[in-house]
Amino acid sequence: MAEEPVIRAEGLSVRFGARTVFKDVTFDVRRGEIFVILGGSGCGKSTLLKTLIGLVPLAAGRAWLLGEEIAAAGDEARRALLRRIGVMWQSGALFGSMTLTENVELPIEEHTGLPRPARSMLARAKLGLVGLGDAAGRLPAEISGGMAKRAGIARAMALDPPLLFLDEPSAGLDPITSAGLDKLIVEIARETGTTFVVVTHELQSILAIGDRCIMLDKEAQGMIAEGDPKRLREDSTHPTVRAFFRREAA
Incomplete structure (x- = not known):
């Protein structure tokens, strides 16, 4: 079947x-x-x-x-x-006042009861998966367009x-x-x-x-x-x- x-x-x-x-x-x-x-x-x-x-x-x-x-x-x-499901919009649609880690943490915070340290660890793991582990603490204005797209993918993948x-x-x-x-x-x-x-x-x-x-x-x-x-x-x-x-x- x-x-x-x-x-x-x-x-x-x-x-x-x-x-x-x-x-x-x-x-x-x-x-x-x-x-x-x-x-x-x-x-x-x-x-x-x-x-x-x-x-x-x-x-x-x-x-x-x-x-x-x-x-x-x-x-x-x-x-x-x-x-x-996860969605990445055209520009990455990142929140400019938040670091990349904080951006990726958003859906984890919204949909799980995990404490902040665990959320941060998961977010950094997703950023590492897309090659942005070293940029986790940067703001969207501090990264390139290609990096913003990768960060958008990491956030879309936050909940697996x-x-x-x-x-x-x-x-x-x-x-x-x-x-x-x-x-x-x-x-x-x-x-x-x-x-x-x-x-x-x-x-x-x-x-x-x-x-x-x-x-x-x-x-x-x-x-x-x-x-x-x-x-x-x-x-x-x-x-x-x-x-x-x-x-x-x-």
Whole structure:
């Protein structure tokens, strides 16, 4: 019997007023894989991520995370489900007045009864996992953009969730820093079995980390491709998909 997917999406549609962002989006995410949501600017990638975690309401369709339908969950079940996922937003979304350790401690303090020394120890362990052990006492203003992204991942991992969402993790980073972040994501996924859902339009990152992907398109208002990104680059006959993966002008 096939293992239940970590995420199951059936016929998802989102509208803002009269504008349809996307419609009829259907896919599964398997346990332990790095799943990429890709596409051009304005196609609804980040909106889809927010829809999956319950921040944007669905106009149609149903979505399940870790076997639970988040839209149908009651308050307590919803809170319990959200404790089992981690999210890193585009900028890292760190609190500027707090050190990196204090930032990572926040979800531990919110959702556990651990004393401060234990929280601090766990937070420093997560920062060490992303290569920031020596920067634990720094403020966000004292670190680089790439370090802020890593710190955001550390905070998303604070409660050891089986599912992590990363929104544009490589945006604004130089190629070397971006490659280092890609390597970190793959290492965490392979070493911990964590499932990643990554929103990005960065082609090199998609090919470096993605096990499978879906591609959204603004004009089509939905999905136009699904599969292994390397296979899509080589075999897709869809003109928009081919142009994206081969960096050709539309």
